[in-house]
Amino acid sequence: MRSSAVSVASESLNNVNWSATSTPMPSRSFRVGRSNTGLGLFATKKIARRAAIVTYSGKMITTEEANRRERRFNARYMFEVNRHWTIDGSSRRNFGRYVNHSCEPNAEAVMRNRKIVFVAARTIQPGEEVTVDYGEEYFAHFFKTAGCRCAACAKKKKRRKARKRERAA
Numbered sequence: 001m002r003s004s005a006v007s008v009a010s011e012s013l014n015n016v017n018w019s020a021t022s023t024p025m026p027s028r029s030f031r032v033g034r035s036n037t038g039l040g041l042f043a044t045k046k047i048a049r050r051a052a053i054v055t056y057s058g059k060m061i062t063t064e065e066a067n068r069r070e071r072r073f074n075a076r077y078m079f080e081v082n083r084h085w086t087i088d089g090s091s092r093r094n095f096g097r098y099v100n101h102s103c104e105p106n107a108e109a110v111m112r113n114r115k116i117v118f119v120a121a122r123t124i125q126p127g128e129e130v131t132v133d134y135g136e137e138y139f140a141h142f143f144k145t146a147g148c149r150c151a152a153c154a155k156k157k158k159r160r161k162a163r164k165r166e167r168a169a
């Protein structure tokens, strides 16, 4: 399944300064824990806006090969960097794979030092789940039957139900 935070990533690709000196990743600011959709990544301390949270690591493969793996093995955790290259993030050592989708995300994918890094889109408080908007293709693939279960959509659904009840009363 194609995580295409791509739109964000490829956009940032155009302004990448490849010669930038590498900024060291800060000490880990997350833990993996239970979320309402399975496992998720949670902040263990306050994360400043634009601060790097986690790298989406894995083998760089061609997007063509990624498509093949998706068709053949229903492979997940394929992060399309651009039309030609995709990261196979299926390794358990890739903590980036635990970041869940949200329609109201608090993080986004950017290209830093030739790596896909999830950075905070706003200040994230300790205990908050770190989420990214994986884009339309991901959405179509994963949510077409059950619908999105992110916190923002769950809230909307609840509101809709409440309104329906009000109308029925």
Ligand SMILES: [Zn+2]
Pocket: 102, 103, 104, 148, 149, 150, 151, 152, 153, 154
């Ligand atoms: Zn949603």
